[in-house]
Amino acid sequence: MTMLPTRAGTKGMPRAERERQVLAAATEEFGRRGYEATTMATVAARVGVTKPLLHQYFGSKQDLFLGCLEPVGDRLLTAVRTAMADHDNGAPPTPLRVLRALFDALDGQREAWFVLYDPSLPPGSEAAHRAAHYRDAIDELAATGTAELLRSTGSDDPLDADALKYAWRGLCTTLVRWWIEHPDQSPEAMAGRCARIFATARAVDPG
Amino acid sequence: MTMLPTRAGTKGMPRAERERQVLAAATEEFGRRGYEATTMATVAARVGVTKPLLHQYFGSKQDLFLGCLEPVGDRLLTAVRTAMADHDNGAPPTPLRVLRALFDALDGQREAWFVLYDPSLPPGSEAAHRAAHYRDAIDELAATGTAELLRSTGSDDPLDADALKYAWRGLCTTLVRWWIEHPDQSPEAMAGRCARIFATARAVDPG
DNA sequence: TCAGTAAATTACCCTAAGGTAAGATCAGTT
């Protein structure tokens, strides 16, 4: 009698399921094209539905974006957090552990990274603030790692620390982008490749 | 009698001068906000003029973009080319020489870098192709540098080479972006900072 | 002084896209 979580409605599928579908499609679309270039109609079409339904279910375009941002941000943040926490003495160095964690967390939906790092979010908007909040939280974690490094080389310039943190963030973004362009690469393969690349970079003549 | 390069016209200024003004403003705007988010009206307003004038002088929005792209692309390409050419034996290592050349070439108009690396260009458009052409030309130069490095570490995976090239490009982009957020930093200061950052990165425990 | 020309603007058109209102379609219930 009571229809608790039963499939309901007409032609389509229950709301919860449709919402999951939409969020997956929107995350990929926002990540790939960016917020500005993504249209509600396109997202709707991807799941075989029309625009008004998205508005009924999620509200405005920005609300839909926020719906994508939260799970992605949480997932990435905890991935980095745990990767930095378990530093067994036999484990790979922290940067590689973090990268490996990111690749694992993004596997299956690699574009999700760019939901966090979308430069086309309306400045000053709720979406921009929330995305920045997640970025800052991740940067915070990165900062503890880089600070350690900087002490070891004797640099105490705070701007150096900031730039290094920034460079690390940019490097992660770049590597994820490369990964997206090479869909056949597994997270493991990527982690190994990063290790080799780091080793190569270390071979630069220090002038 | 003949009015060769004389100041002409009415209230404003001669066309050549206005065009230079517009190109400077548009380059900054395209670089800062990206192609999509830049509006003709905004660029026009920046130089105290209205939209139709831009169309009369440059044609379409894309034409205006191409007008910005060409000088920027040429400037950056030759900067990198010459930086890689003069490797005296006492000089800093190639990556740092290239960065220094970029900072010098971009000084006074740092956003110009992102005219080349704008992800919001209409896919398949003339603008996208031309920008890609410049990027590829610069990458080509970078590839000769990274290939040398890779030989020295024994890796012969072509994907490693591609990823390294890609990572280098991304690192440059990231460093320029940091620089834009720190307007008081001179090119010299940036070059020095990059050297310190590289040294710090080399201190990562190789696992 | 008056014609010619360059510089620039006002007023307009058209399309794309965010957003909404109202109705259509169907599952299950009574």
Added chain:
DNA sequence: AACTGATCTTACCTTAGGGTAATTTACTGA
């Protein structure tokens, strides 16, 4: 068989922005 409620669509409104046509303004030179 009619009702209820969930799903989903058609048709529409509104705004922003690229682009154009026609006109105005003012300098220059005869």
